[in-house]
Amino acid sequence: MIEFHLDARSGVSPYLQIVGQVRQALLLGLLTEGDKLPTVKEVVAKVAINPNTVSKAYRELEHQGLAAAKPGVGTFITRSLGQASLAEHGPLQRELRTWLAKARAAGLTEPGIEALFTSTFRESAESAEEEK
Amino acid sequence: MSAILHAQALGKRYGRRQALAECTLEIPPGHVVGLVGPNGAGKTTLLKIACGMLAPTSGRIEVLGEQPAADPAQLARIGYVAQDTPTYANLSVADHLKLGAKLNPRWDTELAQARIEQLDLDPRQKAGKLSGGQRAQLALTVAVAKRPELLILDEPVASLDPLARRSFLRHLMESVAENGTSVILSSHLVSDLERVCDYLVVLVSSRVQLAGETDDLLAQHYRIVCTRREESDLPSDLEVIWAEHTDRQSTFVVRGDTETPTGDWVADHLELEDLVLTYMERAADSGRRAKTQKTEDAR
Numbered sequence A: 001m002i003e004f005h006l007d008a009r010s011g012v013s014p015y016l017q018i019v020g021q022v023r024q025a026l027l028l029g030l031l032t033e034g035d036k037l038p039t040v041k042e043v044v045a046k047v048a049i050n051p052n053t054v055s056k057a058y059r060e061l062e063h064q065g066l067a068a069a070k071p072g073v074g075t076f077i078t079r080s081l082g083q084a085s086l087a088e089h090g091p092l093q094r095e096l097r098t099w100l101a102k103a104r105a106a107g108l109t110e111p112g113i114e115a116l117f118t119s120t121f122r123e124s125a126e127s128a129e130e131e132k
Numbered sequence B: 001m002s003a004i005l006h007a008q009a010l011g012k013r014y015g016r017r018q019a020l021a022e023c024t025l026e027i028p029p030g031h032v033v034g035l036v037g038p039n040g041a042g043k044t045t046l047l048k049i050a051c052g053m054l055a056p057t058s059g060r061i062e063v064l065g066e067q068p069a070a071d072p073a074q075l076a077r078i079g080y081v082a083q084d085t086p087t088y089a090n091l092s093v094a095d096h097l098k099l100g101a102k103l104n105p106r107w108d109t110e111l112a113q114a115r116i117e118q119l120d121l122d123p124r125q126k127a128g129k130l131s132g133g134q135r136a137q138l139a140l141t142v143a144v145a146k147r148p149e150l151l152i153l154d155e156p157v158a159s160l161d162p163l164a165r166r167s168f169l170r171h172l173m174e175s176v177a178e179n180g181t182s183v184i185l186s187s188h189l190v191s192d193l194e195r196v197c198d199y200l201v202v203l204v205s206s207r208v209q210l211a212g213e214t215d216d217l218l219a220q221h222y223r224i225v226c227t228r229r230e231e232s233d234l235p236s237d238l239e240v241i242w243a244e245h246t247d248r249q250s251t252f253v254v255r256g257d258t259e260t261p262t263g264d265w266v267a268d269h270l271e272l273e274d275l276v277l278t279y280m281e282r283a284a285d286s287g288r289r290a291k292t293q294k295t296e297d298a299r
Helices: A014-027 A038-049 A053-064 A085-106 A110-131 B043-050 B074-075 B095-103 B110-117 B132-145 B163-179 B212-222 B272-298
Strands: A067-070 A072-078 B005-014 B019-026 B032-038 B056-064 B078-080 B150-153 B182-187 B199-204 B209-215 B221-226 B237-246 B249-255 B267-270
Touching: A038 A053, A038 B095, A038 B163, A053 A067, A053 A072, A053 B163, B005 B078, B019 B043, B019 B199, B019 B209, B032 B043, B043 B056, B043 B182, B074 B078, B078 B132, B078 B267, B095 B110, B095 B132, B132 B150, B132 B163, B199 B212, B199 B272, B209 B212, B209 B272, B212 B221, B212 B237, B212 B272, B221 B272, B237 B272
Parallel strands: B032 B182, B032 B199, B078 B150, B150 B182
Antiparallel strands: A067 A072, B005 B019, B005 B056, B199 B209, B221 B249, B221 B267, B237 B249
16 A cells, blocks of 8 residues: 655645556556555545545546446556566666756856746646657 | 535634624535635634624525524534634533533434543543543544534644644544544634645635635646746736746746646646745735825825
């Protein structure tokens, strides 16, 4: 069983935070196919949020094909996210390091690098979303 | 299902003071409703009218499809916890439960006992000797064990420390999840309500400024930052809630569609707290302007 935690200052809506944490748990291998998610009541009794928020998150997970609700029993994980673990991303990480060094050499400050990365990341995520 | 609370031009006047004015609301069932506003905005007045402790001086109100306190059956469907979660200081925890059982036709003894155990409260303890957090939990237990369809709580966490606040809200949400109870709770702090409420009513200077599902409200509002311009230069489908200008920059808070308004500007969503504060500031601002106008007229 996993536990959720919410960050009030993150700017991400609580239901998306829950969805994100389930995805993350799948990537980290904390959750696999057949695992049961905590019930709505268990979640709200732990983190003091609106029950509808949890239901909405679980519906979104169903919509994404990651979980399925069995009426009267609970919500279960239906699919593992068979992505390589972070440790296997070594080459990508090395490339990113090289890029960061280049950005610094070009005179960008830390906040400048972060801003450039975030805006590019967002743009690319949006265009990837549109292509879908 | 019909609205849990339906108010039409509801008003309450104490002598010359208008505590609540032109209050029109239609709150659908199945929500945890946050009633937010500064102190003295009329929150308590509205909640007291809703549970039948006060009669309005104008307008109409229906709660769960009936007039508040129309008959004992209607009273049994509503749980009310007044400001500062009052309990009887000289009665023990067990006495409170006994009293609850005697006074309420739908009293759930098992649920009440289970909650007291879960909270680790000593049944023999006098309520006057409990901590603020424990008293609040006892008041909530009595209200919840009544098995109401609607639970009305007036500033339930205002006097609690952060830990007791969190614990109170956890228990409240647990009982909402379990029984599907609709809840209306008030607070002067948005941060108290942000995570627990999925419906919001903002009340300032005795008037409703904003009401709706939290997610919708967040999706419809944007902060636009652009080069200095007038409100009239913005697209007409955007309702300007707030405008601020410097010599070269303008900042607007607008309400529009759920689609991001596009133009030569930066548009971003607001956090719930900023959104509510914007409406509060706007109301306070127009209140000040009305007052200045009055003094000028008087001259």
